[in-house]
């Protein structure tokens with residue numbers, strides 16, 4: 001099969017190329033072999049391309065990038081259930097290997113493609129929605145009637161988190177984004193307050209004003225260093241902050257632990273790719289129960305920023321690196 005390779009093992013976006021003669025993956029155990037039609041890009045792909053991925057990768061990850069895809073079931077492993085059959089249209093999450101014509105993944109990480117979702121829409125769903133469900137529910141434990149602050153609201157994870165919080169019954173949803181257009185997008189997805197951080201407006205002041213000084217019950221943070229002190233100021237008593245990424249940096253200066261003690265803030269962090277297949281299967285089941293019906297009913301949106309043929313995967317990576325995207329960047333895989 002063909003797959004996206006990185007010339008000399010690591011490099012910038014221009015080092016990406018379509019490599020031929022890669023052995024087909026084998027669907028052992030409960031794995032399903034899927035012929036990929038589209039894959040979604042994620043920031044971790046950039047780190048992997050540059051050979052600076054920060055966490056130890058599981059052996060299942062392999063060398064090929066890509067953690068989410070859509071496609072058609074081609075073959076089933078000997079231990080597979082009857083959940084999927086050859087010819088089914090599916091989408092799913094992977095530890096790696098989605099930048100390719102074929103992938104073999106655990107059936108626990110697969111889902112049936114709803115009739116109203118195109119391959120290029122579905123390919124960008126698993127990573128951000130599973131992460132959002134993890135941050136908002138499994139780790140963040142949002143209860144109906146609680147308020148939430150979601151940073152980088154127009155990012156893939158942010159957009160998903162806003163909608164997951166809305167469906168979960170959040171009372172007030174605050175978010176931050178880097179332009180008025182992105183803020184408008186966040187509002188259209190269900191955010192009650194969207195702060196353009198480049199306008200000079202301070203999100204902590206908005207949270208204080210709109211919650212009458214109480215603060216929010218849950219913070220889903222993707223930004224890290226630059227927002228840490230203001231996050232502490234925005235947190236309510238007995239609130240949780242779930243760290244999902246640290247886009248602005250991970251070292252916080254002048255951090256006084258008393259900020260946590262004063263308000264009994266639970267500081268939590270989570271990752272998705274390092275989780276085992278059982279945990280990811282649990283997230284898949286939660287997604288299928290809580291969110292997929294809303295996607296099928298077109299009440300929850302999957303925002304595709306731009307679709308590229310995979311021969312232009314270098315341009316797709318450059319767009320992701322430029323931060324101009326507002327939603328998922330997708331590549332369509334050629335069949336032969």
Ligand SMILES: NC(=O)c1ccc[n+]([C@@H]2O[C@H](COP(=O)([O-])OP(=O)(O)OC[C@H]3O[C@@H](n4cnc5c(N)ncnc54)[C@H](OP(=O)(O)O)[C@@H]3O)[C@@H](O)[C@H]2O)c1
Pocket residue numbers: 042043044127128131152153154155156157158176177178179182222223226243244245246247248249270271272273320323324325327328
């Ligand atoms: N822990 C996990 O399990 C997990 C899972 C998935 C993703 N992630 C991480 O979550 C982050 C977001 O992923 P994604 O796919 O949703 O990204 P994305 O769709 O590419 O969006 C990222 C956005 O973040 C904003 N941003 C970037 N640098 C920023 C900064 N210094 N301060 C404030 N905002 C900044 C930018 O929008 P603005 O124009 O608004 O600034 C950018 O467009 C990535 O770091 C990714 O690796 C973690």
